[in-house]
Amino acid sequence: MSQLRENSQKENEMTLARKFTWALLALPLAALIEPALAQEAAEAVETAEEAAPAMAAAADTAFVFNTILFLMGGFLVMFMAAGFCMLEVGLVRSKNVSMQCLKNIALYSIAGLMFWLVGYNILYDGVDGGYFGSFTWWVTPDPAADTGDYAAASDWFFQMVFCAATASIVSGTVAERVKLWPFLIFTAILTGIMYPITGSWQWGGGWLSEMGFSDFAGSTIVHSVGGWAALAGAILLGARHGKYVDGKVHPIPGSSMPLATLGTFILWLGWFGFNGGSQLALGTMEDASSVARIFVNTNAAAASGVIVAMILSQVIYGKVDLTFALNGALAGLVSITAEPLAPSILWAVIVGGVGGAIVVFAVPLLDKLKIDDVVGAIPVHLMAGIWGTLVVPFSNADASFGTQIVGILAYGVFTFVAALVVWGVLKATMGIRVSREDEVLGLDRVEVGVEAYPEFAASGSQRF
Template identity: 75%
Template structure:
């Protein structure tokens, strides 16, 4: 997604208008000139409407991904922690909406000019009758904000079942107001990575790996859940509460991804734009489908059974992988890129376990590992990019986000603490932190 890419409909209309008046001045029929002016004004209005429509519809599809993350996480955690996950997902979306207005948007887009950061200050949207450009400014702001909220959602699932609510919310406020906007400004805001030619169409790195790096830092500081790893190095799988909920969450995310990638075309005011959005939809769906099948086949080969959690994350891994470049690949290449994303998820989950890193929902393999792969794969189908520049972008965003997140998590741990007590963890965070159980009549106290 390139924020600086803007259609020149209004400029073109103005130029033709001047030519039409010039023609009239040299003896042409004034009525013909007026008709030309009217037609181009109508074309400009139509483009404005369709561009705005794209931002709004794709924006609410991306917003709906917040429900997908909530349901996926609710299904992947134990029943004694479901209400906590739902609370966190509602709260982080609200926090992202406010922080991106107060600080984030201008840091990301205002006055970056090839540098490393934008300006301070909250967003002031123009009045409708003074709204410049080829789309409503408010529609663009909304579309950018829901991307910010998606980054925050990634962190929630990885750190589930043992983190305190308020330290988590403090981190989310900093992530959505400062960290995500700074790295986003480097490319989408016209910063130094954009000047180098780094390409990340809809955010495999700028959204997904940023969330993945922040989650990894938090998981290292927080430590594993009680009982996840044995003293002898053994791994004890912890079953989630509801695979139907997790499956529903995955389908919601899959649906929302059409807005995530399709809306990143940033325009629907021409036949070429409409064709591009349609192709993006097809490639996005193909990559997700290939991620599912690849995960199914690989888990069958490795474990002699198909693991539903791996299959769901395989779909998400395929979606994350294609997000860096969903327009240029053929359908075949989309399947290959998405299939490798699904394979990487299946491989990365046990690798994290061997490293004693506890990621409850598989967010790090899905969003970080598949995000890196998708960004690296861009030059395969986009000849205007290079592997060297892509690697520089991945490394720069990763180093900044991981180090900054590690420092923030460390400060929170040393001051207010980030982890609940062992007693509260055993009881479940629904009772300990929220005071309301998700399933009071059915769920036993799980250890």
């Protein structure tokens, strides 16, 4: 045992001697390396200091371009309010044109105020995987606090015009027989509470977002929600007098196909802001490329919707119905809105084409059910919105059919039931429909007091 300890002690002494020798030999080498390392470190610090202003400038540039995207996209979507208005006044009779103009400017104004009062915070504030945010009003932030990727106020504006678009969808369906003030009360509830709650489920980071539900720009979140609210209103209002008589459908032509066509073109234009702005960034080459691709797919889907609707109209009815062509464009746009970035152009054409076909087949179906939809908003926004949302997984591998179906059902059930309740309460308390005499006379005289075309009126007077 003592011999082993002695041998071990000798080995330890030899090891220490070797380590000491290597340390002496390494000293000159360290003396040579240390200045080089110090120089490299100094150069790295100097490079970082030189690059800092450039990086800050790049961040500022991205901030500016992202903010511009929100503002320009919001501007285009805001102008869609004019498109909805022109489409509606073209498809209603001349005695109700002023009423539609008033409803559209009023609903946009109400949406702007309600979204500021409570809507924005219900949509975004503290959702965290839940079902809605906070019921507090939105306060414009100090510009000095804009330290993110875009100005907070630009995001508020962009989201507000989406909210207003939802209410515009309802306006056309219930035209020519709904009372003004009950409609505006419904608009306030829709834009201030109903739409923000459902929007929070996905865009606000709520429970559907956690599940992986995908709706890029709102085929369901905006368009189907508006469509469900419109359907509930149409059911409780009933059809216009003379629309369905003795089991037959009696067409009620609109007052101006040129205005309806102009409205469609305005909506088509605004949709580039609707879908393109939903990219939410324009600060890099990749972002710019994505926005360009969204524009191309959006345009292709609309064009396909027009052509398919025209062909089917010719085949089924023997003539090309202009209203089918106009709504075919809108249905194509709604269909591609759920996923305008990922698809190839061919797939965008297919999605939009099916949207156009939905319009042609859905309009007579609604007539069989005696659901009077004056402008065809239910086929365009509700049905085409469901179609577009359902087929997202074909082009976006991150989406699943199961989750998409859950989202479609959730939005449909909540919105339809909530809208039925609101419309029902309004009907029971103050009435939502004008009298038959007022409907025959026209809402311009009864509700507004100003005719759109006074020179064609029997009395020749503009005010009543």
